[in-house]
Each structure stands twice: as C-alpha cells, then as structure tokens.
Amino acid sequence: MNGHRIGYVRVSSFDQNPERQLEGLALDRVFTDKASGKDTQRPALDELLAFVREGDTVLVHSLDRLARNLDDLRRLVQTLTGRGVRVAFVKEGLTFTGEDSPMAQLLLSVMGAFAEFERALLKERQREGIELAKRRGVYKGRKKALSPKQAADLRRRAASGEPKTQLATAFGISRETLYQYLKRR
Secondary structure, X not given: OOOOEEEEEEXXXXXXXXXXXXXXXXXXXEEEEEOOOOOOOOHHHHHHHHXXXXXXXXXXXXXXXXXXXXXXHHHHHHXXXXXXXXXXXXXXXXXXXXXXXXHHHHHHHHHHHHHHXXXXXXXXXXXXXXXXXXXXXXOOOOOOOOOHHHHHHHHHHHHOOOXXXXXXXXXXXXXXXXXXXXXXX
16 A cells, blocks of 8 residues: 555643654644544544545554443544555554454454543542542642633623634634533522
C-alpha cells in the first residue's frame, strides 16, 4: 500500500506530553487530541477520519490511545479498514487491514477489553480515593473554572440573552461547564 503515513496521538490532559507517543516514526501528518478516550467525540479524530484515504496507514502508539471502550475501538478500526486504510498499533505491534485473521480480531478484542477494564479500575480507584479524602475532610473537589465574580457576570450576561456559545468562548469554558454554572444559583 502506497499512501500517507498518518499519526494519531491522544493525551488525556493538557499537561501530558504527546511528543513521545510516535517519536522517531516518519509520518506525513499527525493529528493530536488532548481529550479523554472515554468516547470518540474528539476534534482531531474527526479530522483524521475526514482526511484519510484508501492506501493510507494510520499509526497509533497503543490501542488505548485510539479508544478506551472496546465497542468504539472495534468500530473505529472497522471503519478505517473498511475504507482501505491500514491501522497499526506501535506498542502492541498489531496492524489491521480489513483482511485480518480470526486471531487478529481476537487480539484486538482482548487487548481492547483490557484497555476498557483498565479505565474502569482507574475510575473505581479515583472514586475510592475521593471518598477517603472526603471522610478525612481534606477533599476540596476540582478547582472551579470561574471565580465567583466571573460566575455572576456569566449569569448576568446569559440572563440578558447573550448567545451561550459566545459566552462559553468569552469565558474559556465548554458549553457543558457553562450550563453547570447556569444551573447553580
């Protein structure tokens, strides 16, 4: 297959370094998301899906960088390979072409299930840690995106009819966060 070698990189938070994931690989283009892998609603992933063409190869550091959910992982790999795009997972040394053996499909499913299981364990440990911190009285919760003054300004501007998308952009928050602030009184 002669096509582009396209990298896909995903880190969960803005302070993580995406550079190490595909370091040293010759790539024609790289798409990078700084977002959770809990679902497939990611801007760079959408761009990648629109960009790739038959004959291209998508390289991803590991299965869990593409998706943390087995159904999403299988769907993404099937979507890409169904369009004639190879999908290669560097860490696991697995490549999928759409003409994969039953063993390759089993490996994808097992490795994807482990990624999903790992995410579930991580969330469980996080919940347990938060609960213990609450019992000790040291849990403060996530830092608020807006100061009380900014929140009041946001509510005032929303009440005056300013478009919510415009407000979210102006305050540097997501629409979901904006609605959380508007629900609080």
